[in-house]
Amino acid sequence: MNGIILYQPQKIAFGTQVVLQLPDDCRQAGYRRILLLAALPLLDTANRLAASFDAETQIIEYRFGEPTVDYFDGLLNIAGEFQPDCVIGIGGGSVLDTAKLLAALCDSRQNVREIFGKNFLKGRNCGLICIPTTSGTGSEVSPNAILLDESSMEKKGVISPYLIPDVCYIDPDLMVGLPARITAETAMDALSHCIEAYTNKYSHPVIDNYALAGIRLIADNLEIAYHDGQNIDARAALALGSMYGGLCLGPVNTAAVHALSYGLGGKYHISHGLANAILLPEVMKFNLPASPDKYREIALAFGAASAGEGIEKIKALSAACGIPQKLSEIGISRSDVETLADLAMKVTRLLVNNPREVTKEDAIDIFMKLVVNNS
Amino acid sequence: MNGIILYQPQKIAFGTQVVLQLPDDCRQAGYRRILLLAALPLLDTANRLAASFDAETQIIEYRFGEPTVDYFDGLLNIAGEFQPDCVIGIGGGSVLDTAKLLAALCDSRQNVREIFGKNFLKGRNCGLICIPTTSGTGSEVSPNAILLDESSMEKKGVISPYLIPDVCYIDPDLMVGLPARITAETAMDALSHCIEAYTNKYSHPVIDNYALAGIRLIADNLEIAYHDGQNIDARAALALGSMYGGLCLGPVNTAAVHALSYGLGGKYHISHGLANAILLPEVMKFNLPASPDKYREIALAFGAASAGEGIEKIKALSAACGIPQKLSEIGISRSDVETLADLAMKVTRLLVNNPREVTKEDAIDIFMKLVVNNS
Numbered sequence: 001m002n003g004i005i006l007y008q009p010q011k012i013a014f015g016t017q018v019v020l021q022l023p024d025d026c027r028q029a030g031y032r033r034i035l036l037l038a039a040l041p042l043l044d045t046a047n048r049l050a051a052s053f054d055a056e057t058q059i060i061e062y063r064f065g066e067p068t069v070d071y072f073d074g075l076l077n078i079a080g081e082f083q084p085d086c087v088i089g090i091g092g093g094s095v096l097d098t099a100k101l102l103a104a105l106c107d108s109r110q111n112v113r114e115i116f117g118k119n120f121l122k123g124r125n126c127g128l129i130c131i132p133t134t135s136g137t138g139s140e141v142s143p144n145a146i147l148l149d150e151s152s153m154e155k156k157g158v159i160s161p162y163l164i165p166d167v168c169y170i171d172p173d174l175m176v177g178l179p180a181r182i183t184a185e186t187a188m189d190a191l192s193h194c195i196e197a198y199t200n201k202y203s204h205p206v207i208d209n210y211a212l213a214g215i216r217l218i219a220d221n222l223e224i225a226y227h228d229g230q231n232i233d234a235r236a237a238l239a240l241g242s243m244y245g246g247l248c249l250g251p252v253n254t255a256a257v258h259a260l261s262y263g264l265g266g267k268y269h270i271s272h273g274l275a276n277a278i279l280l281p282e283v284m285k286f287n288l289p290a291s292p293d294k295y296r297e298i299a300l301a302f303g304a305a306s307a308g309e310g311i312e313k314i315k316a317l318s319a320a321c322g323i324p325q326k327l328s329e330i331g332i333s334r335s336d337v338e339t340l341a342d343l344a345m346k347v348t349r350l351l352v353n354n355p356r357e358v359t360k361e362d363a364i365d366i367f368m369k370l371v372v373n374n375s
Numbered sequence: 376m377n378g379i380i381l382y383q384p385q386k387i388a389f390g391t392q393v394v395l396q397l398p399d400d401c402r403q404a405g406y407r408r409i410l411l412l413a414a415l416p417l418l419d420t421a422n423r424l425a426a427s428f429d430a431e432t433q434i435i436e437y438r439f440g441e442p443t444v445d446y447f448d449g450l451l452n453i454a455g456e457f458q459p460d461c462v463i464g465i466g467g468g469s470v471l472d473t474a475k476l477l478a479a480l481c482d483s484r485q486n487v488r489e490i491f492g493k494n495f496l497k498g499r500n501c502g503l504i505c506i507p508t509t510s511g512t513g514s515e516v517s518p519n520a521i522l523l524d525e526s527s528m529e530k531k532g533v534i535s536p537y538l539i540p541d542v543c544y545i546d547p548d549l550m551v552g553l554p555a556r557i558t559a560e561t562a563m564d565a566l567s568h569c570i571e572a573y574t575n576k577y578s579h580p581v582i583d584n585y586a587l588a589g590i591r592l593i594a595d596n597l598e599i600a601y602h603d604g605q606n607i608d609a610r611a612a613l614a615l616g617s618m619y620g621g622l623c624l625g626p627v628n629t630a631a632v633h634a635l636s637y638g639l640g641g642k643y644h645i646s647h648g649l650a651n652a653i654l655l656p657e658v659m660k661f662n663l664p665a666s667p668d669k670y671r672e673i674a675l676a677f678g679a680a681s682a683g684e685g686i687e688k689i690k691a692l693s694a695a696c697g698i699p700q701k702l703s704e705i706g707i708s709r710s711d712v713e714t715l716a717d718l719a720m721k722v723t724r725l726l727v728n729n730p731r732e733v734t735k736e737d738a739i740d741i742f743m744k745l746v747v748n749n750s
Contacts, residue, residue: 011382
């Protein structure tokens with residue numbers, strides 16, 4: 001068995017109302033200056049929590065989509081002036097990724113542009129707590145943070161163990177208000193984390209356990225949560241599935257789905273979950289010959305008898321949750337394919353993980369299947 | 376799904392030779408004064424590692440069996456004088472448990488006698504790194520440390536998230552020299568952690584994943600490692616199984632096997648793993664009616680068709696690894712049973728976890744089956 005290094009928050013609190021423990025935990029940790037970055041729909045929750053803090057608290061409303069380098073720099077200025085000893089992020093993946101980078105850089109001489117890539121971040125002195133309110137990113141347990149560099153239209157990742165939060169609170173109560181569309185897109189993102197880790201060229205039995213657990217939870221619960229957002233058991237299951245997906249990211253990470261989706265996010269501003277959701281089945285078909293046994297296991301989790309049928313079940317689940325099945329349905333056309341393939345080929349750090357080599361021609365083939373009307 | 380709080384070391388390094396990363400990691404963490412507590416057979420390894428430290432280092436040879444309160448106090452005096460900023464334990468469960476308590480108390484006003492029980496420890500300032508050299512205790516990832524209080528002949532536990540190491544290195548290379556008998560006893564201990572968590576009254580799906588993974592690894596690899604200690608794959612599998620068992624301890628913990636074994640350790644000085652190994656099948660038979668589905672899953676992991684057959688397979692595995700099947704084979708007789716049952720009934724914190732209530736009469740029945748010659 002190959003070696004592996006597992007990083008995760010020293011404390012993961014999971015369950016309804018666990019977020020109520022936050023003020024006590026902050027008191028016990030002795031934090032004096034807390035910067036709370038909150039997604040707009042979570043502002044009330046953030047204010048209620050902050051009212052119980054024994055610390056000087058500044059709340060920043062996160063009013064943006066997926067974060068850009070420029071937007072991040074603006075927030076970093078605010079954080080630098082406030083000098084927090086703890087940054088708390090409460091929101092979806094964009095908010096959490098931003099909070100993680102703020103905690104790492106608010107008292108650092110390093111600039112975010114210097115730390116793109118793996119292990120360039122030199123440390124983190126500030127406390128870091130993440131509270132996810134979507135079930136997709138897994139950012140609350142992962143060493144990853146992604147920004148969009150608008151100058152090159154590239155999504156760029158910062159990967160460092162210092163970006164793993166100290167504590168995270170995964171509270172399904174915070175997710176019941178999530179719109180059905182975002183529930184579906186983010187869950188498909190989590191599913192793609194699990195599937196891309198499980199079928200990864202560098203997969204590992206320890207991470208396979210997480211990945212399969214995540215796949216099963218999402219397979220069994222996404223449609224329920226999509227149709228009934230108030231179903232707390234389904235919300236909890238998706239939250240856990242997403243956490244498992246996040247635990248896959250550090251040691252194994254994703255592969256071609258994510259590589260191919262980067263251009264869709266970077267240049268065409270398609271949401272990360274949606275881009276992955278559309279790409280996932282087509283990339284799975286491409287990868288199947290390289291990892292048939294694992295694809296059969298995935299199929300079993302979806303109640304399918306064969307690997308191919310498993311992929312069809314995933315497509316059907318995605319369609320049942322209102323996700324478009326073609327990129328052409330969301331404004332991408334044949335004329336974009338060359339650019340998308342070029343952007344994908346730049347994401348070598350993920351492409352090397354793919355169980356089957358992806359050439360530019362392969363990328364073009366996959367994109368073409370998603371922009372023309374054959375199925 | 377019920378809520379749960381997961382604690383674990385922020386970094387778990389698993390694999391052959393991962394221990395070689397220790398000096399670099401200590402340098403990066405900036406430790407200046409390292410206290411290294413090493414089991415006697417690991418002294419050479421400890422010395423080699425210490426030679427690469429950029430820190431003042433004191434090595435203490437751990438020359439004792441399972442630690443007593445008095446022995447611990449002696450070590451604490453040494454630690455208090457040295458004033459380490461990091462304690463490293465390298466050895467089996469006794470060494471790691473001791474190292475964990477040294478790190479927590481070396482600069483504390485609390486006394487070890489004040490912190491027996493759950494969550495009485497107020498904090499830990501000193502770094503803590505654990506390097507297991509047996510595959511049984513799971514102490515390297517757990518919040519538990521056990522001492523023998525000789526005044527009352529009771530084994531007493533300190534349970535606190537502050538006892539979870541910051542980092543652990545699980546390196547199967549360090550385990551190849553472990554004698555076959557200790558390999559078997561410690562692995563049966565790890566197996567009992569997994570089984571007692573999986574069938575626990577307070578079991579949880581997240582921990583069930585760890586427990587089943589551990590059960591499968593131990594089922595498939597113990598006999599191989601017992602007969603061929605050099606088999607690094609089997610050693611790695613057992614090390615991982617033991618880690619999974621340790622991850623079960625914080626959130627769910629053990630039950631009647633461990634409660635009944637405490638008197639065997641405390642009063643009769645029978646090693647922890649051996650006591651658990653002998654008790655496990657008999658307690659499983661007692662518990663089976665309370666958790667038939669989970670016992671069937673365990674049986675499947677051992678290639679058995681029914682829950683009852685699964686228990687027989689575990690007995691057979693234990694016997695094949697040279698473990699006595701009766702307490703009478705290791706000097707316990709009918710006249711000890713009353714005392715053992717009394718001591719067991721004191722361990723209420725574990726008995727409450729058992730899937731089936733254990734009365735004193737039940738405990739006597741179980742012990743009696745293990746001291747007379749019916750099988």
